[in-house]
Amino acid sequence: xxxxxxxxxxxxxxxxxxxxxxxxxxxxxxxxxxxxxxxxxxxxxxxxxxxxxxxxxxxxxxxxxxxxxxxxxxxxxxxxxxxxxxxxxxxxxxxxxxxxxxxxxxxxxxxxxxxxxxxxxxxxxxxxxxxxxxxxxxxxxxxxxxxxxxxxxxxxxxxxxxxxxxxxxxxxxxxxxxxxxxxxxxxxxxxxxxxxxxxxxxxxxxxxxxxxxxxxxxxxxxxxxxxxxxxxxxxxxxxxxxxxxxxxxxxxxxxxxxxxxxxxxxxxxxxxxxxxxxxxxxxxxxxxxxxxxxxxxxxxxxxxxxxxxxxxxxxxxxxxxxxxxxxxxxxxxxxxxxxxxxxxxxxxxxxxxxxxxxxxxxxxxxxxxxxxxxxxxxxxxxxxxxxxxxxxxxxxxxxxxxxxxxxxxxxxxxxxxxxxxxxxxxxxxxxxxxxxxxxxxxxxxxxxxxxxxxxxxxxxxxxxxxxxxxxxxxxxxxxxxxxxxxxxxxxxxxxxxxxxxxxxxxxxxxxxxxxxxxxxxxxxxxxxxxxxxxxxxxxxxxxxxxxxxxxxxxxxxxxxxxxxxxxxxxxxxxxxxxxxxxxxxxxxxxxxxxxxxxxxxxxxxxxxxxxxxxxxxxxxxx
Amino acid sequence: xxxxxxxxxxxxxxxxxxxxxxxxxxxxxxxxxxxxxxxxxxxxxxxxxxxxxxxxxxxxxxxxxxxxxxxxxxxxxxxxxxxxxxxxxxxxxxxxxxxxxxxxxxxxxxxxxxxxxxxxxxxxxxxxxxxxxxxxxxxxxxxxxxxxxxxxxxxxxxxxxxxxxx
Numbered sequence: 142x143x144x145x146x147x148x149x150x151x152x153x154x155x156x157x158x159x160x161x162x163x164x165x166x167x168x169x170x171x172x173x174x175x176x177x178x179x180x181x182x183x184x185x186x187x188x189x190x191x192x193x194x195x196x197x198x199x200x201x202x203x204x205x206x207x208x209x210x211x212x213x214x215x216x217x218x219x220x221x222x223x224x225x226x227x228x229x230x231x232x233x234x235x236x237x238x239x240x241x242x243x244x245x246x247x248x249x250x251x252x253x254x255x256x257x258x259x260x261x262x263x264x265x266x267x268x269x270x271x272x273x274x275x276x277x278x279x280x281x282x283x284x285x286x287x288x289x290x291x292x293x294x295x296x297x298x299x300x301x302x303x304x305x306x307x308x309x310x311x312x313x314x315x316x317x318x319x320x321x322x323x324x325x326x327x328x329x330x331x332x333x334x335x336x337x338x339x340x341x342x343x344x345x346x347x348x349x350x351x352x353x354x355x356x357x358x359x360x361x362x363x364x365x366x367x368x369x370x371x372x373x374x375x376x377x378x379x380x381x382x383x384x385x386x387x388x389x390x391x392x393x394x395x396x397x398x399x400x401x402x403x404x405x406x407x408x409x410x411x412x413x414x415x416x417x418x419x420x421x422x423x424x425x426x427x428x429x430x431x432x433x434x435x436x437x438x439x440x441x442x443x444x445x446x447x448x449x450x451x452x453x454x455x456x457x458x459x460x461x462x463x464x465x466x467x468x469x470x471x472x473x474x475x476x477x478x479x480x481x482x483x484x485x486x487x488x489x490x491x492x493x494x495x496x497x498x499x500x501x502x503x504x505x506x507x508x509x510x511x512x513x514x515x516x517x518x519x520x521x522x523x524x525x526x527x528x529x530x531x532x533x534x535x536x537x538x539x540x541x542x543x544x545x546x547x548x549x550x551x552x553x554x555x556x557x558x559x560x561x562x563x564x565x566x567x568x569x570x571x572x573x574x575x576x577x578x579x580x581x582x583x584x585x586x587x588x589x590x591x592x593x594x595x596x597x598x599x600x601x602x603x604x605x606x607x608x609x610x611x612x613x614x615x616x617x618x619x620x621x622x623x624x625x626x627x628x629x630x631x632x633x634x635x636x637x638x639x640x641x642x643x644x645x646x647x648x649x650x651x652x653x654x655x656x657x658x659x660x661x662x663x664x665x666x667x668x669x670x671x672x673x674x675x676x677x678x679x680x681x682x683x684x685x686x687x688x689x690x691x692x693x694x695x696x697x698x699x700x701x702x703x704x705x706x707x708x709x710x711x712x713x714x715x716x717x718x719x720x721x722x723x724x725x726x727x728x729x730x731x732x733x734x735x736x737x738x739x740x741x742x743x744x745x746x747x748x749x750x751x752x753x754x755x756x757x758x759x760x761x762x763x
Numbered sequence: 764x765x766x767x768x769x770x771x772x773x774x775x776x777x778x779x780x781x782x783x784x785x786x787x788x789x790x791x792x793x794x795x796x797x798x799x800x801x802x803x804x805x806x807x808x809x810x811x812x813x814x815x816x817x818x819x820x821x822x823x824x825x826x827x828x829x830x831x832x833x834x835x836x837x838x839x840x841x842x843x844x845x846x847x848x849x850x851x852x853x854x855x856x857x858x859x860x861x862x863x864x865x866x867x868x869x870x871x872x873x874x875x876x877x878x879x880x881x882x883x884x885x886x887x888x889x890x891x892x893x894x895x896x897x898x899x900x901x902x903x904x905x906x907x908x909x910x911x912x913x914x915x916x917x918x919x920x921x922x923x924x925x926x927x928x929x
Contacts, residue, residue: 640886726794
């Protein structure tokens, strides 16, 4: 048979097979139920398998046994983008706009093939195939596109068996990094996610996310999330989660062009697959040589730190993987670090065989359950504070992250670290990192503290201002103002001092909250109350209210640091205390209390020093 | 109904009858002395006396002096007392609130209307009843409107008012 005839037959067969594939540009259509069906089919539970590790340097890929650190194989591979794993294979985008699939056990090449398009945007794979998004120059322009403005996007599907390109479809909008799951691929296109059949490229359904320019889709357990770099949208229900993290977006934005392996420079925020349905509630933040395991609230905001791990030497981490009982980190010298998942304590450190630029963890998909903290809160807070005060400028992203976590703490004494940093007390130098950190602290001071957010704080302020709370309800609301409040609660709390119908015990809750918050803005109200009632023994002795307020005034009249108050609040507090101390009618017990507090050698006891269980036993700014 | 009001004005309520705590006893004479001073100073119309009274009020008063101030403010009304009386209209003791409101109302018709509004907004039923009396004494459209609202929403006050009118 002549060679030309064989080519003709092969071409005819190829065209025939392509006939089953979708043609034309990738268009969003079939919104609603079809997309939901595609989602449901795609997110079936995956089989779990033992974790394997492949490290990538500039020129090599090395298979590593993550338990022993032993080198299993070594191959010359010039990895370009982040590798993805599927089953027993790892698919690596390599220089030359090609992809290579390696056997993770042996390093053998499974296939090696050119990628669709000309400049890689993103790549993912499932057992059914590889999905690739890329940029392609206009057909009239023969050169490779240098920026996304002069190029159009293309999406293509490749066979996982041999790397052959099964189908390609151009797109009129810029495509982001896709995700593959089962037989479905999810392709971010503008503010939509288009589900396509991985084998044929046929559009299965579209989810509109409402104006968010999507950059990436990722699968987390049984949840598929789209990201614009700042927030996540749960594609199953459309809920938006604003995961906060400074200087490290959820996923580094690619903006049409994959920035290359190791682009994250050791700063990674990674959500961990949840045990059940719904958005992830646990996350790990890698900030070069610090790793922080955090809990997120139901809206995706940082809630608290489970633990903190920070290296004392100068090495940085390249990447990590979380397992149910441990966290495996790859250090920049190739060493493998095993941490206890529950506590963050070092379990094992294994010397490395290669200085890696990137790493691929293969064969692990077990969900992580946050569970209860195994490390006590004070230890974690001390480590966060230590991290913030570390002068190493490389730690800035982790320090900002830590500072946010400190501000999220319900205890005013812990939040004081943010006040001190904003005032330049805890880091007195003027390096760029310190100034950036002070700026971040200053921003935090203007936000709600603890678990509070603008909506909940406003609701709380309105509840307090309604003057309808009594008894335990008022006590709880006052405590909430301390633990999760914001500036909006100052006025209603001060206003409650002037409500004569409040019982003495109820007034105590309000005064104690004001003392614990310790805001300069509330000093005027406290001074008015103290001045009005200091000479009335029936009022003074009826409760601890006057004493709590006196403590607040003393804290501002004689602040530990000038930055903890304002000149106006200090003057007001001092004037009120002076007036009370010099008035011959002041109730003696109150006078003695204030004198003790103001005495320079007096021990710093509080009204309720017996209430040792309280976390905020002395006045402090917020 | 004025029986209730008079009871408030004379301080015949539970908090007023409470025994003075022992620790305050040694201040008794000083407090009484200052109360007598208030009686004397507030009966005078000169600016120096007014200044003395106002400066003492601004620093906060012990119980007898406070009672003397609010009572004398009713007997010798002056517009300068209005800020202090407004403040005492929110005092934690009902007797002081009631007397401060009556003192405020004594200044002029305008202050009477203001006192009526403050009284009708008070948490104590007796003072709200006092507010009704003040509203009837110092009528104004906005005061009457507030009075109607109070009688419509406050069954306890409405009941007392109905009984008193029979």
